[in-house]
Each structure stands twice: as C-alpha cells, then as structure tokens.
Amino acid sequence: MSTLASRSRSALTGLHSAATQATHSIAAILERVDWLVLPMLAFGVSRLVIFIAAWLGDTFLITEEGHWVADPNSPFLSFWAKWDSQWYVQIARDGYWFQPLQQSNVAFFPLYPLYMRLVARFVGGNLILSGFLVSNIALLLALIYLYRLTVLELGDRPSAQRAVFYAAFFPTAFFFNAVYTESLFFLLTIGTMYHARRQQWLAAAVFGLLATATRNLGVLMWAMVMWEWLRHNGWRITQAYRLSAWRNLWNGLRRHWFELLIIAVIPLGLLLYMAFLNSNFGRPFAFVEVQAAWNRQNIGPVAVLARDIGKLMEPQVARWYFTSMLNVGAFFFALALVPFIWHK
Structure with missing residues (x-):
C-alpha cells in the first residue's frame, strides 16, 4: 500500500514538474515574441471597439445631406473616408493639379496616394479599400515599432505594453483607420527614431526620406537623426562650451563622414516633390501657396x-x-x- 502511495506521489510530482516546465517554456516563448503579440492584441481589440463605435454612430446619428460618400456600395468603407480623404483618392486616381489661390490637391504629399494606387491593383482597383488597408497595416507596424522603441529607451516591457495600448486606444486613434496619412506618418517617424537610436543610419535615412514624402513635417526627422548622430559621436549641447566636445565632434566627422552622407538623403522626399511641382506647374512651393485657400497661415x-x-x-x-x-x-x-x- 505504501509502495502504491509512493508511486502515486512520484507520478503527481512528475506531472507537476512537467506542467511547471511547460508553463515556464510557454511564458519564455511569449516573452520572446511579446513585441509582436502585444501590438497585435492592442491593434485587434482597439480596432474592434472603434468599428463598433462607428457602426453605432452610423446607425443612430443622422448624416446631413450633401456630404461626400466615398463608397455608396460599402457603408463600412465610407466610415473611414471622410473630409480630406477625397483629396487622397483624387490624387491616386487622377494625379495632381494646381490652381493658384484655390484649394488644390498639391497641398497633399505623394507617398500615401502612391501606396493607395499600388495596393489598389490587388483589390480590384478599389482606392477606398486600398487606403483603408494601407492605413491599418501601417498602424500595426507602427505599434510594433513603438513597442520596440519603448523597450529600447526604458528597458521596461510593462511600459512598452502601456505605450502601445495608450496609442491604440487614444480618443483620436480612430484617425489611424481613416484614409489619411496619420498611420503611415506615425510608422515612418517611429521607425526613423528607432533605427537612429540603434545607430542604423541607412534604415533611419530610408524611413526619414519616406516621412518627408508623406507630410511636410517629415523634414524634422532630418534634424532628429542628426541630433542622434551628434550624441553618438560624443557631442552634447550641455558641454558645447568645452573644447573636448568639439574635439569629439571633429573625430567623429573624420571617422564617420559617410554616415552623414547617408543621413543627408532624408530631405530628398520633400525635395523630389518640390522638383515635381516645379517641373509640372513651375511652382516648387505650390504646396505652401495653396494653404491660404484653407485660411491657413504660417x-x-x-x-x-x-x-x-x-x-x-x-x-x-x-x-x-x-x-x-x-x-x-x-x-x-x-x-x-x-x-x-x-x-x-
């Protein structure tokens, strides 16, 4: 009898040990892929909540007549194509046009509508659907980058989890679903910062260049990456009065001048768009000029x-x-x- 009890206890101990090891193994696997799992979870749950809110709003709130309806055959897609979305659809479909002193689509930068046109080839030419897909895919990738950047900066996974969920559930995060540049610009700016912090200058330059082709504020990424390069090479603004800081900078310039050439391509997205405007309309700053038509001033x-x-x-x-x-x-x-x- 005692032998049977002893064997039972041994079997239970073995099962408990195996279960514990399995639990630890699963936890270790989840910890290794939490940079992917947590952003996907935040993305999925937040988008579901926003989709339900959009459906409730469309069901119980009356839309005034005269509003642009993006896709009469798909109320769901029409949720996410409002206001400025029509400009991006127009650019993707018809290209750019410019009329001085009037609202013109040159105010909107080209990368997002280019992606819309590209993706539309795979979804039957539906530009609204392609814009929706571009925005949501960009948001998911942006949340992944945000998680990794937060861990890199703080070394703290709980903080990274909170950052991702805060971004996904922020009250204005519904714009990330829209046929707008918000998601794409979010991805490109976060990606630029992440790669710059890791001194991956080529990747940072590519992300930064694409950001400057997405919105005019993207050019600020150039300053951010340059600042990070200066920090990496031992220059600090708080030590600018010291000769050693400038000596470190000079040594960095001599050893890593090629990195500066790579970083210098970041404004190229903006410059190429300006060259396009100059070639087609003779107005390289047309995107600035038309702001007055929306009663905007710098x-x-x-x-x-x-x-x-x-x-x-x-x-x-x-x-x-x-x-x-x-x-x-x-x-x-x-x-x-x-x-x-x-x-x-």
Missing part, C-alpha cells in the same frame, strides 16, 4: 497660442470656442508635464 506657435487665448476672452461663445479651449488646455497641460518627464 504665423508660428506663439502667435497661434495668443490667437486661441484671445478667442477664449471673447464675450460670446462662438463655435470655435471649445476647440480653442482644448488647444490652450492641452498646451499648458503638456507644458506642466515637461519638468516631470525631464526629471525621469
């Missing part, structure tokens, strides 16, 4: 802040009051966070 961030604060002081509550309140509130909230983030 007045600088301080002037914008002063303008919105002024709107809040007006005695009557106009329709833009709450937008100005949100802009001003977000600015001061972000400003208040700077010391805490800097300290961390």
Whole structure:
C-alpha cells in the first residue's frame, strides 16, 4: 500500500514538474515574441471597439445631406473616408493639379496616394479599400515599432505594453483607420527614431526620406537623426562650451563622414516633390501657396497660442470656442508635464 502511495506521489510530482516546465517554456516563448503579440492584441481589440463605435454612430446619428460618400456600395468603407480623404483618392486616381489661390490637391504629399494606387491593383482597383488597408497595416507596424522603441529607451516591457495600448486606444486613434496619412506618418517617424537610436543610419535615412514624402513635417526627422548622430559621436549641447566636445565632434566627422552622407538623403522626399511641382506647374512651393485657400497661415506657435487665448476672452461663445479651449488646455497641460518627464 505504501509502495502504491509512493508511486502515486512520484507520478503527481512528475506531472507537476512537467506542467511547471511547460508553463515556464510557454511564458519564455511569449516573452520572446511579446513585441509582436502585444501590438497585435492592442491593434485587434482597439480596432474592434472603434468599428463598433462607428457602426453605432452610423446607425443612430443622422448624416446631413450633401456630404461626400466615398463608397455608396460599402457603408463600412465610407466610415473611414471622410473630409480630406477625397483629396487622397483624387490624387491616386487622377494625379495632381494646381490652381493658384484655390484649394488644390498639391497641398497633399505623394507617398500615401502612391501606396493607395499600388495596393489598389490587388483589390480590384478599389482606392477606398486600398487606403483603408494601407492605413491599418501601417498602424500595426507602427505599434510594433513603438513597442520596440519603448523597450529600447526604458528597458521596461510593462511600459512598452502601456505605450502601445495608450496609442491604440487614444480618443483620436480612430484617425489611424481613416484614409489619411496619420498611420503611415506615425510608422515612418517611429521607425526613423528607432533605427537612429540603434545607430542604423541607412534604415533611419530610408524611413526619414519616406516621412518627408508623406507630410511636410517629415523634414524634422532630418534634424532628429542628426541630433542622434551628434550624441553618438560624443557631442552634447550641455558641454558645447568645452573644447573636448568639439574635439569629439571633429573625430567623429573624420571617422564617420559617410554616415552623414547617408543621413543627408532624408530631405530628398520633400525635395523630389518640390522638383515635381516645379517641373509640372513651375511652382516648387505650390504646396505652401495653396494653404491660404484653407485660411491657413504660417504665423508660428506663439502667435497661434495668443490667437486661441484671445478667442477664449471673447464675450460670446462662438463655435470655435471649445476647440480653442482644448488647444490652450492641452498646451499648458503638456507644458506642466515637461519638468516631470525631464526629471525621469
């Protein structure tokens, strides 16, 4: 009897040990691929929530007549093609045109509609569907890059998980589904930063170049990658008064001058678009000129802040009051966070 009990205990111990080892093995595998699993989970759940919200809105809210309907045969796709989406569809379908002092599609950069046209070849020429696919694929890849960048910066997987879920569930994250450049630009900027932080200058330059062909703000990636190159070569702005900092910079220039040539291609996306505009319309800055047709001005961030604060002081509550309140509130909230983030 005691022998049977002993054997039973041994068998149970063996099963428990095997189960423990299996659990540890599965946990180890999941930990190795969490850079993929967590972004996919955040992407899938967040998109499901947003799809349901879009369906509820379309079901219970009345759309005013006269709005552009992207695809009359597919209400689902029409959810994600609103407002400026029609410009990207037009560029992908018909190309660019320019009329001075009027709203023209040259205001919108070419990479996103180029991807739309490319993907449309595989989905029966449906540009709305292709734009939707480009945006969502780009979002998934962006979340993967965001996870890896956060781990690289903080060395902390829980922080990376939170960053991915915050990005996916942010209140305005529904724009990532839309036929807009948001997802693609998000991917390209995060990818640029990730590769620059790893000193993978060629990959960073490719991502940065594509970013400059996606939106005009993409050119800022050049400054970011250059700053990272300076840091990697021992130059710090806090030590700019020291001769040793400039000596380190000179040594870096001598040893790694080819890296600077690679980084210098980043603005090429913008420059090629300007060359295209000059060749076809004789106006390399046409994308800037047409901004006035949308009542937009380049007045600088301080002037914008002063303008919105002024709107809040007006005695009557106009329709833009709450937008100005949100802009001003977000600015001061972000400003208040700077010391805490800097300290961390």
